[in-house]
Amino acid sequence: MTVNEPVTQERATQEQAEAPAVTGERADLLETLAKHRHFLRLTTRDLTDEQAGLRTTASELCLGGLIKHVTSVERNWVAFILNGPSAMGDFTAMTEDDWARRADEFRMLPGETLAGVLAEYADVAARTDDLVAALPDLDAAWPLPKAPWFESDARWSARRTLLHVIAETAQHAGHADIIRESLDGSKSMG
Template identity: 65%
Template sequence: MNRERTDLLETLGKHRFFLRNTTRELADADARKRTTVSALHLGGLIKHVTATERAWADFILTGPAAFDTGGDWAAWEAQHTMLETETLEELLAEYALVAARTDELIATLPDLDADQPLPAAPWFEPGARWSARRVLVHILAETSQHAGHADIIRESLDGAKSMG
């Protein structure tokens, strides 16, 4: 494997660890608690990052169809909330499966320059295309950003620090 792919895997792994580490030794009820004025909570962040990484990895392989919600915005919104029927252990296990799949893509994609058209959306430039490399960098940025959010939430919850 070349250095670029190794760097992507190592850096993404580090930021995934930071995110997962915010949930260490937490009960499910604590993972559902909102500790700031936002609606974010740790379980919901894990669930959201999992869904986001899954969708972007699908995009690398199948293009814009990976983002088709079928108009089910309630299901999309539910990906941000840890439901009473869900456990943190289950959410972390699903995240591990999605991460392993993305890592396999990073290691085996024939060409990181291969691109797909972005779906039509107000937040994307019309006609834009993203390479697999750009998508992977985006996954890394999303993971890192949400790890920072999670660190603040965890510190507000019980004073525990995850990243510093």
């Protein structure tokens, strides 16, 4: 396979068939994460790009922005699992511009589409799933990046980091359900 070779359905199916089955703890982690990803994505069903960008509560949050945020969170924590705290940077040294860029994660920006946001989330999810299946050791740990919300000198294993990603995804799926219900009365469950 060359770098520019397109991924075809046939090749993807072949690679899946060749990949070893994920079992045990890793399967449990991936299944739980998949469930919460599903509920988050479900809140956007049948929406237009405009609706995905609407704020429907007192919060600054919108559905498209929540998916962008969860995508970024998952991408950054996977980078942490692979490369440690340097992959995430020093939150204590962030500038106003850095915080403004981070705030853009929570809203749909001009030119962004719900389909594009969901596609990026699917790409990040696939990379996470591949990493979890291939990690040699879920106990491998790194010190947390510097941030006022982390206890100093704490270390997180790959397992703990994945549990954090699951918790973030579940929490934001709940937020998304409230936003969607406020938009048009639709619910993910109930």
